[in-house]
Amino acid sequence: NAAGGQARLTAYRSGLLYFIGAPSEGEHAAVHCEDGLLVIEDGRIVAAGDYARVAPGLEADVPIVDWRGKLIVPGFIDTHVHYPQTDMIASPAAGLLPWLETWTFPTEARFNDPGHAAEVARYFLDELQRCGTTTALVYCTVHPVSADAFFTVSHARNMRMVAGKVLMDRNCPEALRDTAESGARDSEALIQRWHGTGRQMYALTPRFAPTSTAAQLGVCGELAQRYPDVFIQSHVAENSEEVKWAGELFPGHRSYLDIYDRFGLLRPRAVYGHCIWLDDDDRRRMRDAGALAAHCPTSNLFLGSGLFDVARARQCGMHLALATDVGGGSSFSMLQTMNEAHKIARLCGYNLDAQSMFYLATQGAAQSLGLAGQIGTLAPGAEADFIVLDPQATPLLARRTSQAGSLEELLFAFAMLGDDRAVAATYVAGRRLHVRSNEIMQAQT
Ligand code: GUN
Ligand code: ZN
Numbered sequence: 345n346a347a348g349g350q351a352r353l354t355a356y357r358s359g360l361l362y363f364i365g366a367p368s369e370g371e372h373a374a375v376h377c378e379d380g381l382l383v384i385e386d387g388r389i390v391a392a393g394d395y396a397r398v399a400p401g402l403e404a405d406v407p408i409v410d411w412r413g414k415l416i417v418p419g420f421i422d423t424h425v426h427y428p429q430t431d432m433i434a435s436p437a438a439g440l441l442p443w444l445e446t447w448t449f450p451t452e453a454r455f456n457d458p459g460h461a462a463e464v465a466r467y468f469l470d471e472l473q474r475c476g477t478t479t480a481l482v483y484c485t486v487h488p489v490s491a492d493a494f495f496t497v498s499h500a501r502n503m504r505m506v507a508g509k510v511l512m513d514r515n516c517p518e519a520l521r522d523t524a525e526s527g528a529r530d531s532e533a534l535i536q537r538w539h540g541t542g543r544q545m546y547a548l549t550p551r552f553a554p555t556s557t558a559a560q561l562g563v564c565g566e567l568a569q570r571y572p573d574v575f576i577q578s579h580v581a582e583n584s585e586e587v588k589w590a591g592e593l594f595p596g597h598r599s600y601l602d603i604y605d606r607f608g609l610l611r612p613r614a615v616y617g618h619c620i621w622l623d624d625d626d627r628r629r630m631r632d633a634g635a636l637a638a639h640c641p642t643s644n645l646f647l648g649s650g651l652f653d654v655a656r657a658r659q660c661g662m663h664l665a666l667a668t669d670v671g672g673g674s675s676f677s678m679l680q681t682m683n684e685a686h687k688i689a690r691l692c693g694y695n696l697d698a699q700s701m702f703y704l705a706t707q708g709a710a711q712s713l714g715l716a717g718q719i720g721t722l723a724p725g726a727e728a729d730f731i732v733l734d735p736q737a738t739p740l741l742a743r744r745t746s747q748a749g750s751l752e753e754l755l756f757a758f759a760m761l762g763d764d765r766a767v768a769a770t771y772v773a774g775r776r777l778h779v780r781s782n783e784i785m786q787a788q789t
Pocket of ligand 1: 426440448552579582643672
Protein backbone atom coordinates (compact mmCIF):
# COMPACT_ATOMS: atom_id res chain seq x y z
CA ASN A 345 0.00 0.00 0.00
CA ALA A 346 0.95 3.62 -0.37
CA ALA A 347 2.12 4.08 3.21
CA GLY A 348 5.10 1.77 3.05
CA GLY A 349 4.87 -1.13 0.67
CA GLN A 350 3.56 -3.99 2.71
CA ALA A 351 -0.11 -4.50 3.51
CA ARG A 352 -0.36 -5.33 7.19
CA LEU A 353 -3.65 -7.14 6.92
CA THR A 354 -4.10 -10.60 5.44
CA ALA A 355 -7.42 -12.41 5.14
CA TYR A 356 -8.17 -16.13 4.79
CA ARG A 357 -11.32 -17.42 3.13
CA SER A 358 -12.36 -20.84 4.46
CA GLY A 359 -14.80 -22.60 6.72
CA LEU A 360 -14.22 -21.35 10.29
CA LEU A 361 -14.86 -23.04 13.61
CA TYR A 362 -14.15 -22.03 17.18
CA PHE A 363 -15.83 -22.24 20.58
CA ILE A 364 -17.16 -19.60 22.93
CA GLY A 365 -18.25 -22.08 25.59
CA ALA A 366 -18.21 -25.77 26.49
CA PRO A 367 -20.36 -27.87 24.12
CA SER A 368 -21.33 -30.07 27.09
CA GLU A 369 -22.88 -27.07 28.82
CA GLY A 370 -24.86 -25.33 26.10
CA GLU A 371 -26.17 -25.44 22.59
CA HIS A 372 -24.50 -22.30 21.32
CA ALA A 373 -20.92 -23.14 22.23
CA ALA A 374 -19.62 -23.46 18.65
CA VAL A 375 -19.19 -20.59 16.18
CA HIS A 376 -19.20 -22.12 12.70
CA CYS A 377 -19.09 -20.29 9.36
CA GLU A 378 -19.28 -22.49 6.28
CA ASP A 379 -17.92 -19.71 4.07
CA GLY A 380 -15.95 -17.54 6.45
CA LEU A 381 -13.27 -14.90 6.43
CA LEU A 382 -10.51 -14.63 9.03
CA VAL A 383 -8.60 -11.35 9.10
CA ILE A 384 -5.13 -11.05 10.65
CA GLU A 385 -3.14 -7.94 11.48
CA ASP A 386 0.34 -8.02 13.05
CA GLY A 387 -0.03 -11.58 14.32
CA ARG A 388 -3.47 -11.05 15.84
CA ILE A 389 -6.99 -11.86 14.74
CA VAL A 390 -8.97 -8.71 14.01
CA ALA A 391 -12.11 -10.22 12.46
CA ALA A 392 -13.70 -13.63 12.00
CA GLY A 393 -17.12 -14.27 10.51
CA ASP A 394 -19.17 -14.98 7.42
CA TYR A 395 -17.42 -13.93 4.22
CA ALA A 396 -20.48 -12.04 3.04
CA ARG A 397 -20.48 -9.94 6.21
CA VAL A 398 -16.73 -9.38 6.76
CA ALA A 399 -15.40 -8.99 3.20
CA PRO A 400 -17.25 -5.72 2.36
CA GLY A 401 -15.52 -4.00 5.29
CA LEU A 402 -12.00 -4.69 3.97
CA GLU A 403 -9.94 -2.32 1.85
CA ALA A 404 -9.62 -3.54 -1.73
CA ASP A 405 -5.86 -4.12 -1.41
CA VAL A 406 -6.05 -6.62 1.48
CA PRO A 407 -4.82 -9.96 0.11
CA ILE A 408 -7.27 -12.85 0.51
CA VAL A 409 -5.74 -16.34 0.72
CA ASP A 410 -8.18 -18.81 -0.75
CA TRP A 411 -8.66 -21.87 1.47
CA ARG A 412 -12.24 -22.51 0.34
CA GLY A 413 -13.35 -26.09 0.94
CA LYS A 414 -11.14 -26.32 4.06
CA LEU A 415 -11.90 -25.73 7.75
CA ILE A 416 -9.83 -23.28 9.80
CA VAL A 417 -9.78 -24.02 13.54
CA PRO A 418 -7.59 -22.67 16.35
CA GLY A 419 -4.21 -24.41 16.65
CA PHE A 420 -4.33 -27.43 18.94
CA ILE A 421 -3.06 -27.31 22.53
CA ASP A 422 -1.22 -30.42 23.79
CA THR A 423 -1.22 -30.13 27.58
CA HIS A 424 1.44 -32.77 28.34
CA VAL A 425 4.35 -33.93 26.19
CA HIS A 426 8.05 -34.80 26.61
CA TYR A 427 10.25 -33.38 23.82
CA PRO A 428 13.34 -35.42 24.84
CA GLN A 429 11.33 -38.62 24.32
CA THR A 430 10.79 -37.93 20.60
CA ASP A 431 13.42 -40.45 19.52
CA MET A 432 12.04 -43.24 21.74
CA ILE A 433 8.40 -43.04 20.66
CA ALA A 434 7.04 -46.53 19.97
CA SER A 435 9.27 -48.32 22.48
CA PRO A 436 7.23 -51.03 24.19
CA ALA A 437 7.59 -52.11 27.80
CA ALA A 438 5.66 -53.97 30.48
CA GLY A 439 4.16 -50.86 32.05
CA LEU A 440 5.31 -47.42 33.17
CA LEU A 441 8.11 -48.20 35.65
CA PRO A 442 10.05 -50.71 33.47
CA TRP A 443 9.54 -48.36 30.51
CA LEU A 444 11.14 -45.48 32.44
CA GLU A 445 14.14 -47.64 33.40
CA THR A 446 14.65 -49.32 30.02
CA TRP A 447 13.96 -46.52 27.56
CA THR A 448 13.29 -43.15 29.12
CA PHE A 449 16.19 -42.55 31.45
CA PRO A 450 18.92 -43.63 28.97
CA THR A 451 17.34 -41.45 26.25
CA GLU A 452 17.05 -38.40 28.51
CA ALA A 453 20.66 -38.76 29.70
CA ARG A 454 21.89 -37.43 26.32
CA PHE A 455 20.32 -33.98 26.87
CA ASN A 456 23.28 -32.59 28.77
CA ASP A 457 24.58 -31.94 25.23
CA PRO A 458 23.15 -28.60 24.01
CA GLY A 459 23.71 -29.48 20.35
CA HIS A 460 21.74 -32.70 20.66
CA ALA A 461 18.99 -30.94 22.62
CA ALA A 462 18.65 -28.21 19.98
CA GLU A 463 18.51 -30.72 17.12
CA VAL A 464 15.75 -32.72 18.84
CA ALA A 465 13.86 -29.54 19.79
CA ARG A 466 13.84 -28.42 16.14
CA TYR A 467 12.55 -31.79 14.94
CA PHE A 468 9.97 -31.90 17.76
CA LEU A 469 8.55 -28.47 16.93
CA ASP A 470 8.51 -29.32 13.20
CA GLU A 471 6.46 -32.39 14.04
CA LEU A 472 4.05 -30.44 16.26
CA GLN A 473 3.54 -27.96 13.41
CA ARG A 474 2.87 -30.80 10.95
CA CYS A 475 0.21 -32.10 13.35
CA GLY A 476 -1.39 -28.68 13.90
CA THR A 477 -0.27 -28.24 17.51
CA THR A 478 0.70 -24.63 18.19
CA THR A 479 0.96 -24.66 22.00
CA ALA A 480 2.22 -27.45 24.25
CA LEU A 481 3.17 -28.00 27.88
CA VAL A 482 6.56 -29.55 27.47
CA TYR A 483 8.84 -31.51 29.77
CA CYS A 484 12.55 -31.01 29.15
CA THR A 485 15.10 -33.15 31.03
CA VAL A 486 16.82 -32.50 34.34
CA HIS A 487 19.58 -30.59 32.50
CA PRO A 488 19.04 -26.79 32.40
CA VAL A 489 20.63 -26.73 28.91
CA SER A 490 17.77 -28.91 27.65
CA ALA A 491 15.33 -26.14 28.60
CA ASP A 492 17.52 -23.36 27.20
CA ALA A 493 17.80 -25.25 23.91
CA PHE A 494 14.04 -25.78 23.71
CA PHE A 495 13.09 -22.20 24.53
CA THR A 496 15.69 -20.83 22.11
CA VAL A 497 14.16 -22.76 19.21
CA SER A 498 10.56 -22.03 20.23
CA HIS A 499 11.27 -18.32 20.75
CA ALA A 500 12.92 -18.04 17.31
CA ARG A 501 9.69 -19.43 15.80
CA ASN A 502 7.51 -17.21 18.00
CA MET A 503 5.49 -20.20 19.23
CA ARG A 504 3.52 -19.95 22.48
CA MET A 505 5.12 -22.75 24.47
CA VAL A 506 5.18 -23.68 28.15
CA ALA A 507 8.18 -25.75 29.25
CA GLY A 508 10.36 -26.56 32.21
CA LYS A 509 13.44 -28.36 33.42
CA VAL A 510 12.59 -31.64 35.16
CA LEU A 511 13.21 -31.79 38.91
CA MET A 512 14.39 -35.22 40.04
CA ASP A 513 16.62 -35.83 43.08
CA ARG A 514 16.17 -39.55 43.82
CA ASN A 515 15.23 -42.94 42.37
CA CYS A 516 16.88 -42.31 39.03
CA PRO A 517 20.36 -42.71 37.48
CA GLU A 518 23.08 -40.44 38.84
CA ALA A 519 23.42 -38.64 35.48
CA LEU A 520 19.78 -37.50 35.71
CA ARG A 521 19.79 -36.31 39.30
CA ASP A 522 19.73 -32.77 40.63
CA THR A 523 19.39 -31.77 44.30
CA ALA A 524 16.63 -29.87 46.05
CA GLU A 525 18.90 -26.84 46.10
CA SER A 526 20.39 -26.99 42.59
CA GLY A 527 17.01 -27.84 41.06
CA ALA A 528 15.41 -24.78 42.67
CA ARG A 529 18.30 -22.50 41.74
CA ASP A 530 18.33 -23.68 38.11
CA SER A 531 14.52 -23.42 37.84
CA GLU A 532 14.51 -19.89 39.16
CA ALA A 533 17.24 -18.83 36.73
CA LEU A 534 15.21 -20.33 33.87
CA ILE A 535 12.06 -18.51 35.04
CA GLN A 536 13.95 -15.25 34.97
CA ARG A 537 15.45 -15.97 31.56
CA TRP A 538 12.36 -17.31 29.79
CA HIS A 539 9.03 -16.73 31.54
CA GLY A 540 7.47 -13.88 29.58
CA THR A 541 10.30 -13.69 27.04
CA GLY A 542 8.32 -13.23 23.85
CA ARG A 543 5.67 -15.95 23.93
CA GLN A 544 7.61 -18.36 26.18
CA MET A 545 6.29 -19.41 29.58
CA TYR A 546 7.83 -21.50 32.34
CA ALA A 547 6.52 -24.58 34.14
CA LEU A 548 8.00 -25.88 37.39
CA THR A 549 8.37 -29.57 36.52
CA PRO A 550 8.82 -32.07 39.36
CA ARG A 551 8.73 -35.32 37.31
CA PHE A 552 6.50 -37.14 39.82
CA ALA A 553 6.50 -37.64 43.57
CA PRO A 554 8.55 -40.89 43.51
CA THR A 555 11.60 -39.14 41.97
CA SER A 556 11.56 -36.15 44.32
CA THR A 557 12.38 -35.98 48.01
CA ALA A 558 10.08 -34.10 50.36
CA ALA A 559 12.78 -31.42 50.45
CA GLN A 560 12.59 -30.98 46.67
CA LEU A 561 8.78 -30.81 46.60
CA GLY A 562 9.02 -28.32 49.45
CA VAL A 563 11.29 -25.88 47.60
CA CYS A 564 9.19 -26.36 44.49
CA GLY A 565 6.12 -25.28 46.46
CA GLU A 566 8.00 -22.22 47.69
CA LEU A 567 8.95 -21.25 44.14
CA ALA A 568 5.35 -21.75 43.07
CA GLN A 569 4.27 -19.31 45.73
CA ARG A 570 6.91 -16.78 44.74
CA TYR A 571 5.96 -17.00 41.05
CA PRO A 572 2.17 -17.31 41.03
CA ASP A 573 1.78 -17.04 37.25
CA VAL A 574 4.26 -19.76 36.29
CA PHE A 575 2.84 -23.18 35.50
CA ILE A 576 3.40 -26.40 37.45
CA GLN A 577 3.41 -29.78 35.71
CA SER A 578 3.77 -33.31 37.00
CA HIS A 579 2.33 -36.82 36.77
CA VAL A 580 -0.21 -38.34 39.13
CA ALA A 581 -2.05 -41.67 39.45
CA GLU A 582 -1.06 -43.03 36.05
CA ASN A 583 -0.34 -46.63 36.92
CA SER A 584 -1.31 -48.81 39.87
CA GLU A 585 2.30 -49.81 40.65
CA GLU A 586 3.28 -46.16 40.67
CA VAL A 587 0.38 -45.27 43.01
CA LYS A 588 1.49 -47.98 45.43
CA TRP A 589 5.12 -46.82 45.29
CA ALA A 590 4.19 -43.18 45.89
CA GLY A 591 2.17 -44.26 48.92
CA GLU A 592 5.18 -46.14 50.34
CA LEU A 593 7.53 -43.20 49.77
CA PHE A 594 5.14 -40.64 51.28
CA PRO A 595 3.25 -42.40 54.08
CA GLY A 596 0.48 -40.62 55.92
CA HIS A 597 -1.18 -38.92 52.95
CA ARG A 598 -4.83 -39.41 52.14
CA SER A 599 -4.00 -40.12 48.51
CA TYR A 600 -1.26 -39.72 45.89
CA LEU A 601 -2.75 -36.37 44.86
CA ASP A 602 -2.67 -35.25 48.48
CA ILE A 603 1.17 -35.39 48.41
CA TYR A 604 1.24 -32.56 45.87
CA ASP A 605 -1.50 -30.73 47.73
CA ARG A 606 0.47 -30.66 50.99
CA PHE A 607 3.42 -29.09 49.24
CA GLY A 608 1.31 -26.30 47.73
CA LEU A 609 1.42 -27.72 44.21
CA LEU A 610 -2.32 -27.76 43.49
CA ARG A 611 -3.55 -24.46 42.16
CA PRO A 612 -4.60 -22.73 38.92
CA ARG A 613 -1.99 -23.37 36.18
CA ALA A 614 -0.99 -26.70 37.79
CA VAL A 615 -1.34 -29.45 35.20
CA TYR A 616 -1.33 -33.13 36.21
CA GLY A 617 -0.80 -35.81 33.60
CA HIS A 618 -3.04 -38.92 33.62
CA CYS A 619 -5.22 -38.69 36.81
CA ILE A 620 -6.56 -42.19 36.13
CA TRP A 621 -6.53 -43.67 39.62
CA LEU A 622 -8.09 -40.76 41.51
CA ASP A 623 -11.17 -41.02 43.70
CA ASP A 624 -14.02 -38.50 43.72
CA ASP A 625 -12.51 -36.58 46.66
CA ASP A 626 -9.34 -36.13 44.60
CA ARG A 627 -11.35 -35.07 41.54
CA ARG A 628 -13.25 -32.48 43.54
CA ARG A 629 -10.01 -31.28 45.12
CA MET A 630 -8.58 -30.78 41.61
CA ARG A 631 -11.69 -28.79 40.72
CA ASP A 632 -11.60 -26.63 43.86
CA ALA A 633 -7.87 -25.96 43.46
CA GLY A 634 -8.37 -24.92 39.83
CA ALA A 635 -5.81 -27.51 38.70
CA LEU A 636 -6.05 -29.23 35.32
CA ALA A 637 -6.08 -32.94 34.45
CA ALA A 638 -4.26 -33.78 31.20
CA HIS A 639 -5.89 -36.89 29.75
CA CYS A 640 -3.36 -38.86 27.68
CA PRO A 641 -5.31 -41.61 25.90
CA THR A 642 -2.71 -42.97 23.46
CA SER A 643 -0.19 -43.24 26.27
CA ASN A 644 -2.62 -44.88 28.67
CA LEU A 645 -3.47 -47.56 26.12
CA PHE A 646 0.12 -47.98 24.90
CA LEU A 647 1.57 -48.44 28.41
CA GLY A 648 -1.50 -50.30 29.67
CA SER A 649 -1.94 -47.74 32.44
CA GLY A 650 -5.74 -47.76 32.68
CA LEU A 651 -8.90 -46.12 31.38
CA PHE A 652 -9.49 -42.45 32.27
CA ASP A 653 -13.15 -42.00 33.24
CA VAL A 654 -14.30 -38.82 31.47
CA ALA A 655 -17.83 -39.16 32.83
CA ARG A 656 -16.65 -39.12 36.45
CA ALA A 657 -14.23 -36.30 35.72
CA ARG A 658 -17.11 -34.25 34.35
CA GLN A 659 -19.49 -35.15 37.17
CA CYS A 660 -16.93 -33.94 39.70
CA GLY A 661 -16.27 -30.76 37.72
CA MET A 662 -12.57 -31.53 37.27
CA HIS A 663 -10.89 -29.26 34.68
CA LEU A 664 -9.93 -31.43 31.75
CA ALA A 665 -7.82 -31.22 28.60
CA LEU A 666 -6.21 -33.63 26.13
CA ALA A 667 -2.55 -34.50 25.68
CA THR A 668 -0.29 -36.83 23.70
CA ASP A 669 2.33 -37.66 26.37
CA VAL A 670 4.84 -38.60 23.66
CA GLY A 671 7.03 -40.76 24.05
CA GLY A 672 4.61 -42.72 26.33
CA GLY A 673 1.98 -41.59 23.84
CA SER A 674 2.12 -43.21 20.42
CA SER A 675 1.20 -40.19 18.27
CA PHE A 676 1.93 -36.46 18.08
CA SER A 677 -1.47 -35.88 16.47
CA MET A 678 -4.24 -34.38 18.58
CA LEU A 679 -6.71 -35.89 16.07
CA GLN A 680 -5.40 -39.38 16.83
CA THR A 681 -5.52 -38.44 20.50
CA MET A 682 -9.22 -37.58 20.12
CA ASN A 683 -9.76 -40.91 18.39
CA GLU A 684 -8.45 -42.87 21.36
CA ALA A 685 -10.12 -40.55 23.90
CA HIS A 686 -13.46 -41.33 22.28
CA LYS A 687 -12.83 -45.07 22.44
CA ILE A 688 -11.70 -45.01 26.08
CA ALA A 689 -14.81 -43.01 26.99
CA ARG A 690 -16.91 -45.67 25.19
CA LEU A 691 -15.35 -48.39 27.31
CA CYS A 692 -16.38 -46.34 30.35
CA GLY A 693 -19.95 -46.20 29.01
CA TYR A 694 -19.78 -42.59 27.86
CA ASN A 695 -20.22 -40.84 24.51
CA LEU A 696 -17.47 -38.21 24.17
CA ASP A 697 -18.68 -36.21 21.16
CA ALA A 698 -16.45 -34.56 18.56
CA GLN A 699 -17.38 -30.99 19.42
CA SER A 700 -16.37 -31.62 23.02
CA MET A 701 -13.06 -33.09 21.90
CA PHE A 702 -12.25 -30.14 19.61
CA TYR A 703 -13.23 -27.83 22.46
CA LEU A 704 -10.93 -29.67 24.89
CA ALA A 705 -8.05 -29.42 22.38
CA THR A 706 -8.53 -25.65 21.87
CA GLN A 707 -10.67 -23.20 23.87
CA GLY A 708 -11.23 -25.59 26.79
CA ALA A 709 -7.51 -26.05 27.33
CA ALA A 710 -6.85 -22.32 26.96
CA GLN A 711 -9.53 -21.56 29.54
CA SER A 712 -8.16 -24.06 32.04
CA LEU A 713 -4.61 -22.77 31.55
CA GLY A 714 -5.52 -19.14 32.18
CA LEU A 715 -4.87 -18.30 28.52
CA ALA A 716 -8.45 -17.67 27.38
CA GLY A 717 -8.68 -14.88 24.82
CA GLN A 718 -5.02 -15.36 23.87
CA ILE A 719 -4.98 -18.80 22.24
CA GLY A 720 -7.45 -21.59 21.45
CA THR A 721 -9.91 -19.28 19.70
CA LEU A 722 -10.48 -17.32 16.48
CA ALA A 723 -12.25 -14.51 18.33
CA PRO A 724 -10.92 -11.02 17.54
CA GLY A 725 -8.08 -9.99 19.85
CA ALA A 726 -6.57 -13.47 20.03
CA GLU A 727 -3.09 -14.40 18.85
CA ALA A 728 -3.29 -15.74 15.30
CA ASP A 729 -2.38 -19.41 15.91
CA PHE A 730 -4.62 -21.38 13.57
CA ILE A 731 -4.62 -24.42 11.32
CA VAL A 732 -6.25 -25.38 8.05
CA LEU A 733 -7.93 -28.78 8.12
CA ASP A 734 -8.57 -30.54 4.81
CA PRO A 735 -11.73 -32.68 4.65
CA GLN A 736 -10.30 -34.28 1.51
CA ALA A 737 -6.87 -35.04 2.89
CA THR A 738 -7.18 -38.77 2.17
CA PRO A 739 -9.49 -40.70 -0.14
CA LEU A 740 -11.35 -42.11 2.85
CA LEU A 741 -11.74 -38.73 4.58
CA ALA A 742 -12.99 -37.25 1.31
CA ARG A 743 -15.51 -40.03 0.88
CA ARG A 744 -16.77 -39.88 4.47
CA THR A 745 -16.86 -36.09 4.86
CA SER A 746 -18.66 -35.63 1.54
CA GLN A 747 -21.57 -37.42 3.21
CA ALA A 748 -21.39 -35.60 6.54
CA GLY A 749 -24.80 -34.13 7.30
CA SER A 750 -23.79 -31.97 10.25
CA LEU A 751 -20.86 -30.18 11.86
CA GLU A 752 -20.67 -32.95 14.46
CA GLU A 753 -20.37 -35.59 11.75
CA LEU A 754 -17.63 -33.63 9.96
CA LEU A 755 -15.60 -33.15 13.16
CA PHE A 756 -16.11 -36.76 14.16
CA ALA A 757 -14.70 -37.89 10.79
CA PHE A 758 -11.62 -35.69 11.36
CA ALA A 759 -11.20 -37.14 14.85
CA MET A 760 -11.59 -40.79 13.82
CA LEU A 761 -9.89 -40.74 10.39
CA GLY A 762 -7.52 -37.78 10.61
CA ASP A 763 -3.87 -37.35 11.56
CA ASP A 764 -1.05 -35.08 10.34
CA ARG A 765 -2.24 -35.57 6.75
CA ALA A 766 -5.44 -33.68 7.57
CA VAL A 767 -3.46 -30.52 8.41
CA ALA A 768 -2.96 -28.56 5.19
CA ALA A 769 -1.23 -25.63 6.90
CA THR A 770 -0.27 -24.29 10.33
CA TYR A 771 -0.02 -20.58 11.15
CA VAL A 772 1.71 -19.24 14.25
CA ALA A 773 1.17 -15.60 15.22
CA GLY A 774 -0.03 -15.02 11.68
CA ARG A 775 3.01 -16.61 9.98
CA ARG A 776 2.67 -19.81 8.01
CA LEU A 777 5.17 -22.23 9.58
CA HIS A 778 3.94 -25.39 7.88
CA VAL A 779 2.27 -26.26 4.62
CA ARG A 780 1.59 -29.85 3.60
CA SER A 781 3.85 -30.92 0.76
CA ASN A 782 1.10 -31.65 -1.77
CA GLU A 783 -0.21 -28.12 -1.27
CA ILE A 784 3.19 -26.84 -2.38
CA MET A 785 3.12 -29.16 -5.40
CA GLN A 786 -0.32 -27.92 -6.37
CA ALA A 787 0.87 -24.35 -6.10
CA GLN A 788 3.85 -25.14 -8.34
CA THR A 789 1.96 -26.91 -11.11
N1 GUN B 1 5.85 -40.70 35.12
C1 GUN B 1 7.06 -40.22 35.46
N2 GUN B 1 7.79 -39.91 34.37
C2 GUN B 1 7.02 -40.20 33.32
C3 GUN B 1 7.22 -40.07 31.90
O1 GUN B 1 8.25 -39.64 31.40
N3 GUN B 1 6.18 -40.47 31.12
C4 GUN B 1 5.02 -40.94 31.63
N4 GUN B 1 4.06 -41.30 30.82
N5 GUN B 1 4.82 -41.08 32.95
C5 GUN B 1 5.80 -40.70 33.78
ZN1 ZN C 1 4.29 -37.76 30.79
